[in-house]
Amino acid sequence: MADFPVGELNKIRRGDRASYDRAAIHALLDEAMVAHVGFIGAGRPIVIPMIYGRVDDLLYLHGAKAARFAKAMAPGLAVCLTVTLLDGIVVGRSAFHMSMNYRSAVIHGHASLVTDGEEAERALAAITDHALPGRWSEVRPMLDKEAKATAVLRLTVEAASLKSRNGPPVDDAGDYALPIWGGTVPLGVQAGEPRDDGAGAGSAPVPESVKAFLARHKA
Amino acid sequence: MADFPVGELNKIRRGDRASYDRAAIHALLDEAMVAHVGFIGAGRPIVIPMIYGRVDDLLYLHGAKAARFAKAMAPGLAVCLTVTLLDGIVVGRSAFHMSMNYRSAVIHGHASLVTDGEEAERALAAITDHALPGRWSEVRPMLDKEAKATAVLRLTVEAASLKSRNGPPVDDAGDYALPIWGGTVPLGVQAGEPRDDGAGAGSAPVPESVKAFLARHKA
Numbered sequence: 197m198a199d200f201p202v203g204e205l206n207k208i209r210r211g212d213r214a215s216y217d218r219a220a221i222h223a224l225l226d227e228a229m230v231a232h233v234g235f236i237g238a239g240r241p242i243v244i245p246m247i248y249g250r251v252d253d254l255l256y257l258h259g260a261k262a263a264r265f266a267k268a269m270a271p272g273l274a275v276c277l278t279v280t281l282l283d284g285i286v287v288g289r290s291a292f293h294m295s296m297n298y299r300s301a302v303i304h305g306h307a308s309l310v311t312d313g314e315e316a317e318r319a320l321a322a323i324t325d326h327a328l329p330g331r332w333s334e335v336r337p338m339l340d341k342e343a344k345a346t347a348v349l350r351l352t353v354e355a356a357s358l359k360s361r362n363g364p365p366v367d368d369a370g371d372y373a374l375p376i377w378g379g380t381v382p383l384g385v386q387a388g389e390p391r392d393d394g395a396g397a398g399s400a401p402v403p404e405s406v407k408a409f410l411a412r413h414k415a
Numbered sequence: 416m417a418d419f420p421v422g423e424l425n426k427i428r429r430g431d432r433a434s435y436d437r438a439a440i441h442a443l444l445d446e447a448m449v450a451h452v453g454f455i456g457a458g459r460p461i462v463i464p465m466i467y468g469r470v471d472d473l474l475y476l477h478g479a480k481a482a483r484f485a486k487a488m489a490p491g492l493a494v495c496l497t498v499t500l501l502d503g504i505v506v507g508r509s510a511f512h513m514s515m516n517y518r519s520a521v522i523h524g525h526a527s528l529v530t531d532g533e534e535a536e537r538a539l540a541a542i543t544d545h546a547l548p549g550r551w552s553e554v555r556p557m558l559d560k561e562a563k564a565t566a567v568l569r570l571t572v573e574a575a576s577l578k579s580r581n582g583p584p585v586d587d588a589g590d591y592a593l594p595i596w597g598g599t600v601p602l603g604v605q606a607g608e609p610r611d612d613g614a615g616a617g618s619a620p621v622p623e624s625v626k627a628f629l630a631r632h633k634a
Contacts, residue, residue: 232451234462243453364612386605395584
């Protein structure tokens, strides 16, 4: 896949941790579970957490049609969608060299309301299967009234970049002689035992989607 | 502690998941490890991940003096700083009732450059001890040239709000009879075994800061 093109919006000015690699950015968007979505409202920056779905280079957001964000974004608002995974604490021997290992993708685009029913359904499937891969095919099918109450927004990617840090601290040469520990503490997202809500009439087993998620995220 | 006042910037319009409780917002800011910081650059929203520190109602950010964000924010730029913790996947019996359990704080303010040396040091201590509590007292003291190369930004909180969701799915009444599992999958941040970088001259033991962090975050 071709890199995302580099322009004023996504050119990373400092450091050598930048990438515009499309496959790497897609993979990070797929792995992260929440995006922080920024837009401008009444002249102020607003950042809210949202779940999302990806179909190729398109990102989809959704919410209640009555919600403020949907009303604000639907007319083609400029959006910056950022996802970050923390991979570890970089424990330097000085505060100056404390850092985090992380991967972060910053996506710039404009949001627009999806009006085509089939695209909206594809988007909702992508969002559902991003929150919990495989869940779309397990749930009760969507009702017309649910589709009507849901605003689906399409974010066309204009510019995208990825920054990451990995590896041990990079301390000052003289500091390695100090009697101070240096290294990293790995971090990751961990799932716990699934909790049946106990409200079902039957005895439905833990579904494949949950089992597969646990296989990827359980200690 | 008094609640944060409710105004146009932070009034939550939908749902009953809102709070302006100062102690709860402080606690969430302390627990989260990364913030997504939004500002307006060249007319576009920009959202970047940053570590931060808190001293009472003040939030501190830092970066290289040469970095774009520090230059952009230092003159008193409007900032929205958002932190989110994902506590679980809410596995509803329909896609419409899929959700996440989460806690998120949205902070609005204006950033300004810290020029007082003592305040800058307090801020850097707060940032270091937020990334890894207790680390500031273990590291080699900061050098003058390091302080000079570091931009510290103060974010005065103008408005703050907290939203959260907790608990099982809230499915349609009729859906509980379906043979579909409903419940939650708990999520949390997990630390792995600390990795000594093996580059120290001596044999420094794993420090108290790392041990305490692991006690809180290890399976």
